[in-house]
Amino acid sequence: SRSINLAVIPGDGIGQEVVAEGLKVLSAVLPQDVKLETKEYDFGAKRYHATGETLTDADLDSLKRHDAILLGAIGDPSVPSGVLERGFLLKLRFAFDHHVNLRPSKLLPGVATPLAGQPEIDFVVVREGTEGPYTGNGGTIRKGTAHEVATEVSVNTAFGVERVVRDAFARAQARPRKKLTLVHKNNVLTFAGHLWTNIFNKVAEEYPEVTTDYIHVDAATIYLVTDPGRFDVIVTDNLFGDIITDLAAAVSGGIGVAASGNINPTREFPSMFEPVHGSAPDIAGQGKADPTATVLSVALLLRHLGYDAEADRIDAAVAADLTERAGQPARSTSAIGDALAVRVAG
Ligand code: IPM
Numbered sequence: 001s002r003s004i005n006l007a008v009i010p011g012d013g014i015g016q017e018v019v020a021e022g023l024k025v026l027s028a029v030l031p032q033d034v035k036l037e038t039k040e041y042d043f044g045a046k047r048y049h050a051t052g053e054t055l056t057d058a059d060l061d062s063l064k065r066h067d068a069i070l071l072g073a074i075g076d077p078s079v080p081s082g083v084l085e086r087g088f089l090l091k092l093r094f095a096f097d098h099h100v101n102l103r104p105s106k107l108l109p110g111v112a113t114p115l116a117g118q119p120e121i122d123f124v125v126v127r128e129g130t131e132g133p134y135t136g137n138g139g140t141i142r143k144g145t146a147h148e149v150a151t152e153v154s155v156n157t158a159f160g161v162e163r164v165v166r167d168a169f170a171r172a173q174a175r176p177r178k179k180l181t182l183v184h185k186n187n188v189l190t191f192a193g194h195l196w197t198n199i200f201n202k203v204a205e206e207y208p209e210v211t212t213d214y215i216h217v218d219a220a221t222i223y224l225v226t227d228p229g230r231f232d233v234i235v236t237d238n239l240f241g242d243i244i245t246d247l248a249a250a251v252s253g254g255i256g257v258a259a260s261g262n263i264n265p266t267r268e269f270p271s272m273f274e275p276v277h278g279s280a281p282d283i284a285g286q287g288k289a290d291p292t293a294t295v296l297s298v299a300l301l302l303r304h305l306g307y308d309a310e311a312d313r314i315d316a317a318v319a320a321d322l323t324e325r326a327g328q329p330a331r332s333t334s335a336i337g338d339a340l341a342v343r344v345a346g
């Protein structure tokens with residue numbers, strides 16, 4: 001019989017609340033014959049304050065043994081900026097080689113957007129997840145002086161760029177519109193930009209059915225607001241992808257519905273699924289957080305593990321729930337989770 005062995009990391013703030021609802025919906029959608037095993041991990045601010053640790057080698061060994069990881073959010077104002085970001089989230093993404101950071105944006109009916117009208121938005125950003133300026137490759141000299149110099153080197157390898165570009169082409173090929181846009185800044189970042197552009201053009205030859213396009217990242221932020229319908233699949237580097245996916249979330253319903261997957265397509269290590277939003281300490285513990293982004297991340301998780309029908313049921317349940325939500329008074333975190341669980345089961 002089938003089974004899913006899931007590592008659960010609720011984390012800090014609203015992470016606890018939204019993950020509970022994600023698991024509720026996951027249990028409701030799985031067929032009887034699929035055995036769901038979960039193991040909860042206590043990473044985050046509390047563990048850091050108690051032990052000084054963020055993520056140890058032993059933790060990584062333990063996490064490795066799961067089929068996938070569901071993460072709520074990590075981060076708290078009591079921990080200095082950068083400690084949990086580098087010490088937990090980025091460490092995990094790098095250790096498990098999560099090179100495909102998948103961030104879909106779809107404006108569903110009934111969902112408010114700050115854009116004029118109700119534009120068609122249905123694209124997915126394939127953000128490189130293990131390279132670029134995120135590698136921690138840099139340094140400071142003459143620290144604290146008026147002549148301090150800080151470098152933050154963007155690392156781009158042919159191997160790393162090619163594998164994420166290939167993944168993006170395969171995703172574009174599988175979608176009805178079959179369009180792939182490379183977003184970079186190759187007019188200024190000429191070393192990395194040319195590597196990306198050359199590899200993109202080379203792989204494009206293997207995908208004659210995919211329409212390709214190149215846009216500088218600054219221009220891409222304009223189009224995301226003025227003409228988001230032009231995008232189908234976007235491939236871009238780690239930092240550009242971080243920035244444009246927050247904008248993408250803002251125009252397609254906000255971070256309450258933005259889901260993501262940190263994917264290792266080789267399956268050598270488990271992939272990790274998380275809402276794009278953070279721990280939102282200002283509203284934590286009040287039942288105000290929208291668990292929809294986590295529930296949609298559970299759908300990405302199921303799709304990654306091959307449970308396509310169950311993922312489709314979650315997507316449909318969310319679409320129906322969002323349509324019903326429009327114009328109604330706000331519901332609590334658990335009320336939204338309950339409604340989604342009923343829909344996916346029925
Ligand atoms: C995200 C976050 C992280 C990132 C931070 C918290 C390290 O902003 O998942 O988008 O920059 O990748």
Ligand code: MN
Pocket residue numbers: 242243246
């Ligand atoms: Mn971000």
